[in-house]
Amino acid sequence: MPDAPVRPDQAHFFAADTELGLVDQVDETSAPTSLWADAWQNLRRRPLFWVSAALIALVLLVAAFPSMFTSLDPRFCELRNSLGEPTAGHPFGFDRQGCDIYARTIYGARASVATGVLTTLLVLIVGGIVGGVAGFYGGWFDSLLSRVTDIFFAIPLVLAAIVVMQMFKESRNILTVVLVLGIFGWPQLARVTRGAVVAVRHSEFVTAARALGASRLATLIRHVAPNASGPVIVTSTVALGTYIVAEATLSFLGIGLPPQITSWGADIAKAQTSLRSEPMVLFYPSAALALTVLSFIMMGDAVRDALDPKARTR
Amino acid sequence: MIPVEIDTQAPPLATTVEPLLRISDLEVSFATANGLVQAVRGVSLTVYPGQTVAIVGESGSGKSTTAHAVIGLLPGTGKVTGGTIEFGGVDITQADAKDMVALRGKEIGLVPQDPMSNLNPVWKVGFQVKEALRANGVATGSAATARANELLAEAGLRDAARRAKQYPHQFSGGMLQRALIAIGLAARPQLLIADEPTSALDVTVQRTVLDHLQGLTRELGTAVLFITHDLGLAAERADHLVVMYRGKVVESGPAREILADPSHPYTRRLVASAPSLASRRIQSAKERGVRSSELLTHAGDDGPSRRDDIISVEHLTRVFRLPGGRPGATRELTAVDDVTFAIPRGTTTALVGESGSGKSTVAKIVLNLLEPTSGRVLIDGTDVSTLDRRRLFDFRRRVQPIFQNPYGSLDPMYSIYRTIEEPLRIHGVGDKRTREARVRELLDLVALPASTMRRFPNELSGGQRQRIAIARALALEPEMIVCDEAVSALDVLVQAQVLTLLNDLQTELGLTYLFITHDLAVVRQIADEVCVMQDGRIVEAATTDEVFDHPREEYTRELLDAIPGARLAMTPDRGDPEPTDAAVL
Numbered sequence: 100m101p102d103a104p105v106r107p108d109q110a111h112f113f114a115a116d117t118e119l120g121l122v123d124q125v126d127e128t129s130a131p132t133s134l135w136a137d138a139w140q141n142l143r144r145r146p147l148f149w150v151s152a153a154l155i156a157l158v159l160l161v162a163a164f165p166s167m168f169t170s171l172d173p174r175f176c177e178l179r180n181s182l183g184e185p186t187a188g189h190p191f192g193f194d195r196q197g198c199d200i201y202a203r204t205i206y207g208a209r210a211s212v213a214t215g216v217l218t219t220l221l222v223l224i225v226g227g228i229v230g231g232v233a234g235f236y237g238g239w240f241d242s243l244l245s246r247v248t249d250i251f252f253a254i255p256l257v258l259a260a261i262v263v264m265q266m267f268k269e270s271r272n273i274l275t276v277v278l279v280l281g282i283f284g285w286p287q288l289a290r291v292t293r294g295a296v297v298a299v300r301h302s303e304f305v306t307a308a309r310a311l312g313a314s315r316l317a318t319l320i321r322h323v324a325p326n327a328s329g330p331v332i333v334t335s336t337v338a339l340g341t342y343i344v345a346e347a348t349l350s351f352l353g354i355g356l357p358p359q360i361t362s363w364g365a366d367i368a369k370a371q372t373s374l375r376s377e378p379m380v381l382f383y384p385s386a387a388l389a390l391t392v393l394s395f396i397m398m399g400d401a402v403r404d405a406l407d408p409k410a411r412t413r
Numbered sequence: 414m415i416p417v418e419i420d421t422q423a424p425p426l427a428t429t430v431e432p433l434l435r436i437s438d439l440e441v442s443f444a445t446a447n448g449l450v451q452a453v454r455g456v457s458l459t460v461y462p463g464q465t466v467a468i469v470g471e472s473g474s475g476k477s478t479t480a481h482a483v484i485g486l487l488p489g490t491g492k493v494t495g496g497t498i499e500f501g502g503v504d505i506t507q508a509d510a511k512d513m514v515a516l517r518g519k520e521i522g523l524v525p526q527d528p529m530s531n532l533n534p535v536w537k538v539g540f541q542v543k544e545a546l547r548a549n550g551v552a553t554g555s556a557a558t559a560r561a562n563e564l565l566a567e568a569g570l571r572d573a574a575r576r577a578k579q580y581p582h583q584f585s586g587g588m589l590q591r592a593l594i595a596i597g598l599a600a601r602p603q604l605l606i607a608d609e610p611t612s613a614l615d616v617t618v619q620r621t622v623l624d625h626l627q628g629l630t631r632e633l634g635t636a637v638l639f640i641t642h643d644l645g646l647a648a649e650r651a652d653h654l655v656v657m658y659r660g661k662v663v664e665s666g667p668a669r670e671i672l673a674d675p676s677h678p679y680t681r682r683l684v685a686s687a688p689s690l691a692s693r694r695i696q697s698a699k700e701r702g703v704r705s706s707e708l709l710t711h712a713g714d715d716g717p718s719r720r721d722d723i724i725s726v727e728h729l730t731r732v733f734r735l736p737g738g739r740p741g742a743t744r745e746l747t748a749v750d751d752v753t754f755a756i757p758r759g760t761t762t763a764l765v766g767e768s769g770s771g772k773s774t775v776a777k778i779v780l781n782l783l784e785p786t787s788g789r790v791l792i793d794g795t796d797v798s799t800l801d802r803r804r805l806f807d808f809r810r811r812v813q814p815i816f817q818n819p820y821g822s823l824d825p826m827y828s829i830y831r832t833i834e835e836p837l838r839i840h841g842v843g844d845k846r847t848r849e850a851r852v853r854e855l856l857d858l859v860a861l862p863a864s865t866m867r868r869f870p871n872e873l874s875g876g877q878r879q880r881i882a883i884a885r886a887l888a889l890e891p892e893m894i895v896c897d898e899a900v901s902a903l904d905v906l907v908q909a910q911v912l913t914l915l916n917d918l919q920t921e922l923g924l925t926y927l928f929i930t931h932d933l934a935v936v937r938q939i940a941d942e943v944c945v946m947q948d949g950r951i952v953e954a955a956t957t958d959e960v961f962d963h964p965r966e967e968y969t970r971e972l973l974d975a976i977p978g979a980r981l982a983m984t985p986d987r988g989d990p991e992p993t994d995a996a997v998l
Contacts, residue, residue, distance in 0.1 A: 312809035408869035
């Protein structure tokens with residue numbers, strides 16, 4: 100090993116009273132870790148992560164096993180209970196149809212969370228790849244993809260959904276709704292991804308990686324993508340909420356989920372008829388929706404900050 | 414610590430003159446998550462009317478913070494926590510916001526650091542000068558328009574009336590800085606704070622801008638507080654120097670005195686490492702030159718006739734197509750025009766020129782990151798453009814770059830370990846264990862502790878980052894390194910350290926450097942041969958000593974003359990003063 104003595108003119112770099120010196124004294128362990136392991140190490144120390152993770156776990160649990168949380172049937176409704184006050188065993192009261200709001204909120208989680216999460220994943224995959232590739236390679240490919248994105252932007256979601264859902268008239272279910280929302284939701288994410296990638300693409304560290312011999316695809320995956328991930332994570336977690344609401348819009352128009360599937364969106368849409376007299380009918384499904392969206396947004400923020408070394412708190 | 418006697422400072426005109434600005438025991442702190450951090454710790458300095466005082470120090474020394482405290486524009490959580498700033502006899506640390514607004518622009522002008530980002534890109538330049546006039550109540554309406562044109566002309570812009578109607582992006586860096594000087598002096602302030610006004614500019618532009626600023630402020634009798642990290646520049650431009658280090662004034666006094674006889678160890682180091690001064694101290698620079706020329710003769714043992722060129726560049730031309738005036742139309746820009754040179758193994762060749770001279774394009778072509786339009790690059794006699802994928806991959810191993818900006822060339826999301834390991838991983842060198850050992854070895858080579866591995870680029874200083882970039886470049890044991898302005902973004906002291914490191918590594922590992930720079934002062938310290946580029950052509954190529962001692966081309970002389978501090982060579986103990994034909998050029 101070639102010896103490199105510390106020259107006197109560099110001594111101040113390593114003196115204990117410099118910031119580097121101070122950190123060196125405490126941080127002597129030097130087993131290096133990968134980007135993801137580092138992010139995880141940091142994530143584990145964030146309260147925001149644990150709060151949002153607990154909420155998401157709860158929501159997923161409710162969505163998977165609604166019967167664990169209530170013994171009532173959300174579709175068992177008695178009109179004599181219409182707009183009834185909360186009573187023992189019915190903590191949230193009853194809606195206009197006399198259905199138990201608590202049970203409906205619990206059972207609504209599955210359709211809503213599935214729609215939101217699946218649509219977000221679909222949009223993330225399609226939009227992320229299209230936007231990333233368009234932004235990174237540029238040229239005619241970028242022009243083509245950007246124009247395609249613009250065309251999708253120009254079509255109003257509801258109008259397009261009405262047309263497309265007609266095709267699935269007989270077999271409407273969560274997957275068809277996810278498909279339709281995904282088809283018209285990806286351009287937004289593609290655009291955000293493309294912008295983030297273009298901003299990073301010309302960085303010197305990308306040129307540096309190429310000069311080291313890394314292929315273009317490798318630089319895209321190893322350098323550009325992690326650096327462009329921040330805005331993409333934020334946009335997609337915020338979008339998750341809008342997809343749940345969009346499902347409600349479609350269901351309200353009668354082209355979303357069939358009426359026998361309970362969802363928060365459908366309940367929110369129905370609650371508007373009794374909004375003035377009984378606002379609490381609207382409150383519970385909305386609160387469940389808000390809490391779910393909030394927990395995903397908080398998770399997104401925590402992950403983004405944990406990935407970004409500048410935002411990491413040591 | 415050397416006690417600084419501020420009262421011994423003599424006013425330039427008469428002893429009865431009241432100081433314009435008197436800073437006593439100034440303390441500035443920033444509130445951070447870890448409590449208060451003191452950035453300025455008991456600074457005292459005095460500026461008399463019409464005097465030019467320079468604050469010199471490395472980044473983080475608190476020089477800019479001091480200046481911003483004077484004008485009441487401390488960033489973020491910064492606050493004056495002690496001491497006084499008297500301007501015209503009134504303590505302005507106690508002034509309220511309204512008084513400060515009245516003071517700024519009208520009494521104290523500011524020329525900011527980066528001309529590219531300090532003008533609003535959506536407004537015309539003339540409008541922005543007029544804004545300064547209006548805000549300070551100097552002139553309004555058509556009088557302001559006329560005055561703005563006058564000011565721009567006075568700041569040295571040719572064809573000012575037409576230029577005033579243009580947008581900032583249509584200006585060059587030097588022109589933008591002139592516009593900012595016009596804005597700074599618009600309301601005829603008594604004090605002008607120039608915060609690193611030319612560090613973003615080429616040396617030749619820097620000189621003309623500063624010459625003009627000096628003439629203008631002298632004519633108007635404006636006092637100047639000049640902030641710079643370059644001791645040579647400061648000594649050349651200011652009567653009085655204040656050297657700051659870690660928030661404290663370590664030395665102050667007349668410029669020439671400090672240069673000739675620095676008393677504080679930090680100042681001594683600064684004087685010793687200032688490239689602009691070292692370049693005139695041929696003795697100290699020669700020592701290093703001897704070493705590399707020894708290496709040269711060593712490499713060419715079997716006779717001077719058989720030169721072992723690692724890379725030779727033949728008739729290289731690169732034409733860029735730019736969008737023309739009409740859609741679809743293109744115009745051609747010849748960035749590199751018939752460039753030919755060769756680099757003997759184990760030596761350093763410097764490519765010098767101003768921005769836009771095509772030197773970085775040459776670097777990109779040599780690195781095979783850009784295709785030449787015509788001409789070829791030979792490595793050990795093999796044409797680089799004929800290499801297939803496999804052999805190009807091997808070529809990457811042999812030729813490595815170090816880029817200009819240590820803040821941009823390291824991936825912010827990569828830990829230092831991963832940054833240095835990346836080339837090893839790409840080229841499949843060793844397993845995880847041996848790679849880790851190699852990273853430790855490389856860190857040691859660039860004199861950084863192994864614990865740096867776990868850190869991220871944003872936690873390191875510019876000099877440390879550049880060391881990381883060097884370590885990464887060395888990871889694959891290349892034969893040649895292309896340094897594209899590798900030290901230009903660094904403070905002088907750090908610059909000297911990095912240059913020393915590069916020099917030592919060359920001796921140790923027998924590396925060949927292609928050193929791209931705009932700074933001839935740096936060239937003297939590191940290069941064996943120099944190619945001077947202008948407008949894409951090599952106008953002069955010779956050994957470093959020849960270029961410095963007998964420049965053939967006028968352009969080379971101009972570049973040499975623009976080295977800050979070059980004119981300081983006329984201190985008595987340096988023998989004959991240089992003839993001042995510099996002013997004619």
